[in-house]
Amino acid sequence: TFGEEIHEGQIVFHAASASEPPGKRISEIKTVAIHLTFHDRNDINILSEEGTSALRKHKVIRMANEALDQGGLLTQEDLAVLLCTSRRTIRRDIKELKQQGIEVPTRGTLQDIGPGVSHKTKIVKMWLEGYEYTDIERKTGHSGVSVQRYLSGFSTVVRFCSRGYSLQEIRELTDMSDRLVQEYLDLYETFKDRPESQIRFQQILSESTPSKKSQLSWNKRPGVMNS
Incomplete structure (x- = not known):
C-alpha cells in the first residue's frame, strides 16, 4: 500500500476490496481507503501534446492500477465520477486501451484479464x-x-x-x-x-x-x- 503518507496531487478514495467476490450487492461489499493520483506532474504535457482524451485514458490506467496495488478495485462508475465523465465514455476508453494491448483492472474486468505478467x-x-x-x-x-x-x-x-x-x-x-x-x-x-x-x-x-x-x-x- 501507499501507507499513511499522501503525496502531492493525490486524493483518498474508498474502493471495493479486491478480495470481494463478484455478484455481491454494493451495500455488502467491503471497501478499502486508497490513495489515487488525481494530478501528476506529467499530465499537463499529455494534455497539451495529445489532448483531453489521451489524458483521461492515462488517468484511467493510473488510478485503476494504483487501486489494485493497494488491495482495491475501482468500478467503471468510480472512474466516471473521478474523471467527471460518463460510464459509457469510460467503457469505450477501456475497450480502446485493450485493443492497444493495455488491460485496465476494474471490478468488472479483472477476472477476464487472467494471470498474465503484472x-x-x-x-x-x-x-x-x-x-x-x-x-x-x-x-x-x-x-x-x-x-x-x-x-x-x-x-x-x-x-x-x-x-x-x-x-x-x-x-x-x-x-x-x-x-x-x-x-x-x-x-x-x-x-x-x-x-x-x-x-x-x-x-x-x-x-x-x-x-x-x-x-x-x-x-x-x-x-x-x-x-
Missing part, C-alpha cells in the same frame, strides 16, 4: 531496457510515485537474490507475493548479463542489503517476530 513487471522491464522515468510514465500512464515504488521493490528482490536468499525468504522479507517475486527473479535472470542493463544493475547492487546470515540471525532473536 503491470509492475512490465514497467521494470522498460526501465531495464533503458527507458527513463518520464518515458515510462508517458507510455504506461502510471504516476512517478508508482514507477519509483515498483523499481524499489525490484531492486530489493535483486539485492536479496544476489546475497543468496531463496524465493521463500525474499517473499517473507519483502511481503510480496510468490508470483511477483518470481517475475522479478525471472527478469533479473533475463537481463543481468545484457550489456545495456549493466549500469542499472550496478546502481541496484551498490546499495547495501544485510547479509543472509545477519538477517536471519536478527529474525531469530528473542522478541523479533518472523514474517
